Amino acid sequence: MNMEILLLLFPVIAAFVIPAGSAVKKTFGRLPALLAFLAGFVYAAWLLPGVMEAPRVVITANWRPPFGINFLISPLSLGAVMMIYAAGFLSVLFDLQNTEKKKGQYYLLYSLVITASIGMVLTADLFNLFVFLEIAGIASFALVAAGSGNTGTASGAGLKYLIQAQIAGLLMLGGIALVYSASGVLNMGSLSSFAAFNPAFAFLAGVLILLPVLLETKLFPFNTWVGGAYSSASPSFAGTLSSVTAFAGAVVMGRLVLGMMGGASAFAPAAGKIRLLLLVLGVITVLYGEIAAFREANLKKMLGYSSIGQMGMVIIGFIIADAGAVTGALLLLASHSAAKLLLFFVTGFLVSKTGTPDRHALKGAGRAYPFVGALFIVGALTIMGIPLFSGFWGKLDVLKGAAAAGGPALAGFFAILAGTVFEGVYFLRAGHTLFLEGERKFEGKPNFTLVLTGIILAAAVITAGLFPQLIRPWLESAAKDLLSSDYGNIILQAGGAL
Amino acid sequence: MKKRNEGFISLSAVILLAALGFLVFSALTDGRPGLNIGSAPLEKRVSFRYLTKSVNSPDQAEIPAAGVEFGTSGYENGSANIVTSIVVDYRVLDTLGEILVLFAAAGGVALLMQERNKKIEQEASVIVKTAVPVIMLFALVVGAYIVINGHLSPGGGFSGGAVIASAFILQFLAFRKNPRSTGFKITETLAGLAILAYGLIGLFTQGSLFANFLPTGTVGEFLSASGIVILYTLIGVKVAAELSAVSGNFIGGEE
Amino acid sequence: METVLFGISAFSLVLVGIYGVLTRRNIIKILLALNILETGINLLIVSLGNTPGGKAPILTGSTAPVTPDTALFFADPLPQALVLTSIVIGLGTTALALTLTLRYFRSRKSLELGAEMTREEAAE
Numbered sequence: 045m046n047m048e049i050l051l052l053l054f055p056v057i058a059a060f061v062i063p064a065g066s067a068v069k070k071t072f073g074r075l076p077a078l079l080a081f082l083a084g085f086v087y088a089a090w091l092l093p094g095v096m097e098a099p100r101v102v103i104t105a106n107w108r109p110p111f112g113i114n115f116l117i118s119p120l121s122l123g124a125v126m127m128i129y130a131a132g133f134l135s136v137l138f139d140l141q142n143t144e145k146k147k148g149q150y151y152l153l154y155s156l157v158i159t160a161s162i163g164m165v166l167t168a169d170l171f172n173l174f175v176f177l178e179i180a181g182i183a184s185f186a187l188v189a190a191g192s193g194n195t196g197t198a199s200g201a202g203l204k205y206l207i208q209a210q211i212a213g214l215l216m217l218g219g220i221a222l223v224y225s226a227s228g229v230l231n232m233g234s235l236s237s238f239a240a241f242n243p244a245f246a247f248l249a250g251v252l253i254l255l256p257v258l259l260e261t262k263l264f265p266f267n268t269w270v271g272g273a274y275s276s277a278s279p280s281f282a283g284t285l286s287s288v289t290a291f292a293g294a295v296v297m298g299r300l301v302l303g304m305m306g307g308a309s310a311f312a313p314a315a316g317k318i319r320l321l322l323l324v325l326g327v328i329t330v331l332y333g334e335i336a337a338f339r340e341a342n343l344k345k346m347l348g349y350s351s352i353g354q355m356g357m358v359i360i361g362f363i364i365a366d367a368g369a370v371t372g373a374l375l376l377l378a379s380h381s382a383a384k385l386l387l388f389f390v391t392g393f394l395v396s397k398t399g400t401p402d403r404h405a406l407k408g409a410g411r412a413y414p415f416v417g418a419l420f421i422v423g424a425l426t427i428m429g430i431p432l433f434s435g436f437w438g439k440l441d442v443l444k445g446a447a448a449a450g451g452p453a454l455a456g457f458f459a460i461l462a463g464t465v466f467e468g469v470y471f472l473r474a475g476h477t478l479f480l481e482g483e484r485k486f487e488g489k490p491n492f493t494l495v496l497t498g499i500i501l502a503a504a505v506i507t508a509g510l511f512p513q514l515i516r517p518w519l520e521s522a523a524k525d526l527l528s529s530d531y532g533n534i535i536l537q538a539g540g541a542l
Numbered sequence: 543m544k545k546r547n548e549g550f551i552s553l554s555a556v557i558l559l560a561a562l563g564f565l566v567f568s569a570l571t572d573g574r575p576g577l578n579i580g581s582a583p584l585e586k587r588v589s590f591r592y593l594t595k596s597v598n599s600p601d602q603a604e605i606p607a608a609g610v611e612f613g614t615s616g617y618e619n620g621s622a623n624i625v626t627s628i629v630v631d632y633r634v635l636d637t638l639g640e641i642l643v644l645f646a647a648a649g650g651v652a653l654l655m656q657e658r659n660k661k662i663e664q665e666a667s668v669i670v671k672t673a674v675p676v677i678m679l680f681a682l683v684v685g686a687y688i689v690i691n692g693h694l695s696p697g698g699g700f701s702g703g704a705v706i707a708s709a710f711i712l713q714f715l716a717f718r719k720n721p722r723s724t725g726f727k728i729t730e731t732l733a734g735l736a737i738l739a740y741g742l743i744g745l746f747t748q749g750s751l752f753a754n755f756l757p758t759g760t761v762g763e764f765l766s767a768s769g770i771v772i773l774y775t776l777i778g779v780k781v782a783a784e785l786s787a788v789s790g791n792f793i794g795g796e797e
Numbered sequence: 798m799e800t801v802l803f804g805i806s807a808f809s810l811v812l813v814g815i816y817g818v819l820t821r822r823n824i825i826k827i828l829l830a831l832n833i834l835e836t837g838i839n840l841l842i843v844s845l846g847n848t849p850g851g852k853a854p855i856l857t858g859s860t861a862p863v864t865p866d867t868a869l870f871f872a873d874p875l876p877q878a879l880v881l882t883s884i885v886i887g888l889g890t891t892a893l894a895l896t897l898t899l900r901y902f903r904s905r906k907s908l909e910l911g912a913e914m915t916r917e918e919a920a921e
Contacts (some may be wrong), residue, residue, distance in 0.1 A: 046711075046750040057738060059645065067724045104635050105744070106753040111588050111597040113635040149653035156646045163639070171879055175639035178886045180647055182893060186650025189897050196904030196914065199654075199897045203824065203910060206894055210831055211818060214838045217883060218811070221838075221876065225845040226577040228587030230875075242576035244569035313576060362652035548820075555819045559812050566808070580800070584848060584868070587798065589875045593854060594866040612856045624854040624871075630880040640882045649888030651896045700885055752855030761856055788892050792899075 046102045048117050051088060051125055052163055054080040055132075055155040062155070066148030073151030077136050080155060083160075085129035088122055095122050096521055101168075101535055107307055107375035109535050110231035115166040115537060120374075120522035124295045127378060131287040131385055132158040132499045138389050141491040146278075150190065155184040157284065161292035165299075168232045168535050170220050170253070171534075173296065177256050180289055181209045188285075191277040201272030208269050212255040219252025227310055233535025236303055238310040250305055250319070257300065260293030262352045263322075263359065264329040271336075274348030275401065279392025286351040286388070287381035294355060294377055298362045299369075308363035322365045323452055327459040329356030335398045343391050343403045347384065347469065350427065353463050354380045357512065360456035361442035364449050370523040372441025375515070379434040379505055383426035385449040385541040386501040390420045393494050396487055403474055410478030411485035417478050419498040424471035426505045429464055434508035439464065555569040592628055595619055612762045620758035621693040621767040629698065630770045634741075634752040636691040640700075641737065641777065650728075655791040665678045674716040681709035690779035693767040699774040703781025714793045726787040733780035740769060740776070803844030810837025822909045824898050828891065835887045839880045846876030 058080035065072035094100075099118035115121075136154070139146060160180035167173050189202030224230055226245065227238055241249065259266040274282045305311035305318060333352030340346040353374065361373025389402070393416060398405040410417030422433070429439035431468065439460065446457035508515055570579050584590055591597045595617045596605045610617060621627040629637050666674075689702030713719065744753035759766030810833055817830020851872035852860070861867050898908070905912050 046745065049745065049751045053738065056642065059642075059734075059736040060731055060738060063649075063727040068725050102752045103749070105631060106748055106750045107597050107632050111591060111632060113633055147653060149649045152649045153646060154647075156642055159642065171882075172635075172636055172639065175643065175882060175886070177547065177644050178890075179639060181766075182643060182886075182889055183646045185893060185897070186646070186653055189900065190653050194904070194914070196901055198909055199901035199904065203894065203897045203901065206890065206897065207818060207827060207831065210890055211815070211834065213886075214834055217879075218838050218841055221842040221845050221879075222579055224582075224876070225579050225589070226581045228582030228589075230588070240576045242569075242572050242574055242578040244572040244574070245576065245578045248566060248569040309576065324724055445715065552820050555816050559816055560820075563808070563812060568891060584871075584873060585865075587875070588874065589846075590865075592874060593871055594863055605865045607864060609862035609867065610856065611862035612858055612860055622856040624856070624874045625811060625877045625881070628874055629881055633878065634858075636878075636882055643889045644888050647893050650893045654893075654896045654900060696853075698881075700881065762858070767920045785861050792895070 046104070048091060048100060048102045049104065049115065051084060051113070051117075052159060052166065053089075054084040054087075055159040055162070059152050059155040059159065062148050062152040066152075066178075069148075073146075073148035074136055074140060077151045078133065079134065081133040081158065085126055085133060088126045088129060091117065092119075092122055092126070092518075095119060096518070099525065099534055101537075102166075109168070110228070110229050112236040113167070113169045113172050114231075114233075114247070114535060116168045116233075116333055116531075117166065118522075118525045118534075119518060120295065120299075120525045121165045123518055123522055125162050125293065127381060128158060128165070128288050128292060131284065131291075131381060134385060134389075135284055136391070138493050138497045139280050141493045151418070153187050154281075154284070155187050156180075156183040157187070157288065161198065161288050165295050170223065170230045170232055170235075170323045174216055174220060174256075177260070178213055180260075180292075181206075181256075183207070184285065184289060187281050188273045188277045191281060192279075195427065197272070198276035199391070201269070201276040202422045205269040205273050205453070208266065209256065209259055212259045212266065215252050216254075216256045219249045222249045223253070223310075231300070231535065233532045235311070235532075236306055236309045237529075237532035240313050241310045243313035246311045247317055250311050250314055250318050254297065254300060254318070254322075257293050257297045261290050261297055261355045261359065262329070262333075263325050264332050264352075264354065265325075267332075267352055270348050270352060271345050275342055276346045277344075279388050279395065282348065282387040283388030283392075283494070286316065286348070286384040288398050290351060291377060294358050294362075297359065298373075298526050300387050301362065302365060302370075302526050307529055309532075319363050319365070320452060322359055323456060326356045326359035326363065327455050329353070329359070330456075330459040330463040331366055332356075334463040338466050338470045341402055341404065342408070343395070343401045343474070344388075345401075346403065346474075347387055348393065350383055350467065351380070352428065353467070354384075357439070357442060357460050357463065360446065360453070360460065364445045364453050364456070365527065366449065367520070367523050367527060368441050368446055369445025369449070370517045370526055371516075372436075372438050372443075372445060374438075374519050374522055374526075375434060375508075375512075376438030376442060378515075379426050379438055379508065382501050382505050383423040383433075383435065386419060386498060386505075387423040387427075388414055389494055389497055389501075390423065393490060397488065398500045403477055406474075406477055407481040408478070410475070410484060415495065416490050416498070417475075419502055420478060421475055422502045422505065424475060428467045428471055432506070434505045434512070435481075436509060437512045446467075465515050575766050592632055593624055595627075597632065610761065613760060615758070615760040615766075617758060617761065619754070619767065620761055621692050621770055622762045623695065625696075626693045626698055626770060626774075627767070629771050630692075631752075631754065631768075634773075637777070638737075638741070638752075641734070641780065644781060644784050645730075645734070648788050651791050666718070668715050671683045678709040678712055681705055681712070685709065685778070685782070689774055691764075692770055692774040693770045694762065694764065695707055699777030700781055702774075703778040704785060706778065706782035707785035707789065710782070711789045711793075714790060723790055726783045726790070730783040732782055733776045733783065737773065737776045737780070740773060744769075753775070799849060800844055803847060804842060806869075807837050807841035807844055810834070810840060813837070822911075824901070824908050824910060827910075828894050828898070831894075832887065832891060835883070840882055842876045842880050842883070848872045852875045885916030
């Protein structure tokens with residue numbers, strides 16, 4: 045039975061009931077969203093042990109692949125689904141005690157972002173991937189523009205994001221059309237073991253298809269939207285941009301580059317060139333992101349640029365394409381999601397107390413709220429990759445893989461090290477401001493929801509840091525799934541001949 | 543100074559685009575071995591099986607030689623309009639995604655357009671006010687026809703829903719009256735939940751989401767093609783409600 | 798031959814659209830260019846499904862039965878279905894973009910991205 049499709053539907057149901065509910069009560073929407081995300085997380089966790097044994101293919105409308113649209117539930121995609129649901133649940137939980145009550149439509153759009161991210165990660169059809177990317181995009185533009193702060197700035201940031209994402213999406217559509225014209229199929233599984241394309245054509249189509257994913261994961265030069273979007277979005281949505289959409293984008297990029305454009309695929313003649321291009325972009329991204337974060341005074345923008353740097357590191361890990369590096373990249377990706385979400389929650393709370401996102405205004409906030417300050421430090425240390433926190437193992441594995449691979453990957457090695465140095469500087473600088481500087485009077489206590497979500501996230505990264513063996517099995521099977529050349533076969537075995 | 547700057551930007555954009563165009567052209571006409579644009583003739587594409595309605599046919603390796611004929615029945619999908627069969631049956635999840643896109647856009651507009659237009663506009667003239675109800679009637683009928691004939695002729699829920707919405711837009715513009723948007727919201731919600739319910743019935747009775755559980759009927763008859771009429775009607779209603787709400791948000795006016 | 802002609806015109810629309818987005822500063826003009834780009838891509842998709850002299854993929858009373866041989870006389874229906882979805886996505890995006898533009902204009906009193914904040918705004 046194809047019941048696993050329900051994974052995709054829980055937030056859709058929540059999104060559909062919200063308009064009617066909001067006609068009754070303006071802020072209706074938190075409860076359906078919370079319930080939907082919790083249900084999704086529990087269901088995904090229940091499915092996980094079975095899927096670790098054998099991945100499953102879910103078909104829709106009873107048509108076999110590659111004619112119908114199908115979804116692949118594998119260790120990688122199911123794990124990603126769990127993380128997305130968890131991030132969404134924690135974000136809505138955090139918002140419960142936020143000072144500005146959000147309207148019902150906010151939760152509608154938020155549920156759609158979660159739905160689209162889950163769909164992106166699970167789907168095995170190129171056009172379906174495009175549709176989910178567009179859903180996530182449209183909902184994100186609106187949520188960015190609805191964020192805190194000046195209306196004009198927020199709308200401008202939303203517009204810039206919209207224009208860039210639309211161009212990327214339309215060019216991907218062009219690439220999909222070209223691929224269809226050359227191969228006659230739209231299924232990612234079929235394409236991963238298909239007759240080879242012409243090398244120049246494969247490069248063109250491959251790059252076109254990757255554009256929106258590159259924009260979503262904030263790779264250079266497609267990340268000029270990031271600064272404005274992060275500073276305008278509300279703190280929990282900025283956290284979502286890092287932990288959910290960028291996370292899903294990175295997983296999709298891994299699936300496309302390593303799975304659909306792998307060894308025996310239609311894109312094989314250009315796979316080497318595409319990977320080299322991504323490696324170069326990844327290296328530039330790491331340096332660009334970390335240097336920009338270093339120079340930034342706006343705390344939210346700083347965290348956004350830091351996300352850019354981290355995503356660059358993850359891409360480098362994926363490109364190296366050996367089991368150790370990919371495992372490290374996945375762990376880095378996961379700990380970045382958790383830590384960034386934590387940092388954004390803390391930042392949101394602090395900004396609501398000081399009224400401005402400028403980091404100089406936070407002097408002494410760490411001493412006034414020691415627990416919140418400690419949460420900030422936990423998040424910062426995870427991103428920096430200090431031992432005892434989960435980010436350490438991730439970065440270490442990627443560095444080991446880069447050093448072992450040699451050649452162009454060594455540029456990645458040095459870029460990651462340089463990036464880490466910068467991270468250390470700006471995070472420690474922020475910590476210094478929080479704890480060791482100034483005397484400023486703060487009133488009130490930390491919100492209960494902040495404390496609750498903060499404890500959950502901090503516990504996650506610390507546990508994974510102290511006992512990496514707990515999540516190694518999942519990471520390794522996810523990496524194996526990503527690198528396996530069986531991707532096409534798994535999908536097509538549910539189908540048959542073209 | 544500004545003019546030179548603009549000219550410079552335009553010129554560099556032209557050069558950039560010319561270079562890109564040249565690169566794309568050379569990639570598409572590259573002579574090296576391997577599939578290139580247009581390499582897949584119709585018989586090798588997935589559409590071939592959509593056209594001959596033989597995706598899940600018993601002998602899946604070969605396409606049955608017996609053809610699909612208008613007026614006969616017993617096929618896996620009963621729609622005479624093959625594009626509709628793809629949109630609503632074979633690749634129905636793309637359509638679900640499309641519904642969610644429109645839903646997100648309408649929700650975004652509703653979230654962001656909070657202040658109503660307070661401008662005083664010119665009243666519509668007598669001619670407009672007399673003609674609009676008549677035109678509205680035509681628009682509603684034509685729109686409904688397009689929606690429910692999606693499986694027999696070009697059309698379907700999206701285009702029909704847009705025509706129906708245009709009737710409501712005319713009403714807003716002529717009479718400056720924004721019918722209570724609560725009605726639209728509730729319609730939208732119910733239609734959306736009904737679409738999901740249809741899909742879930744397919745999931746629980748036939749084994750996968752949106753599977754056909756109604757008989758496929760005779761190709762060309764109105765009551766054919768399983769749930770296509772139902773789905774397209776629900777989609778048409780939802781799209782009409784959403785587009786009317788969006789336009790209502792833009793035009794403003796009193797509640 | 799027609800396919801090549803369609804392809805070239807689609808590609809020119811795409812180039813015009815990208816040119817417009819890159820060089821224009823007025824938001825409305827940028828959105829118009831985006832729409833032109835979208836039209837170009839849609840045209841490209843449909844043209845790749847063109848069968849020379851093909852019939853529309855709709856069965857009517859006068860159509861011969863569709864067998865594996867006669868099916869080749871139809872135009873490809875899949876790109877048409879893709880374009881259907883793409884047009885709706887473009888509609889949603891344009892509606893949202895216009896909303897954002899309206900909000901931007903009401904606040905900034907200018908239709909150029911990157912305009913300075915007005916004094917009323919900065920006092921908010």
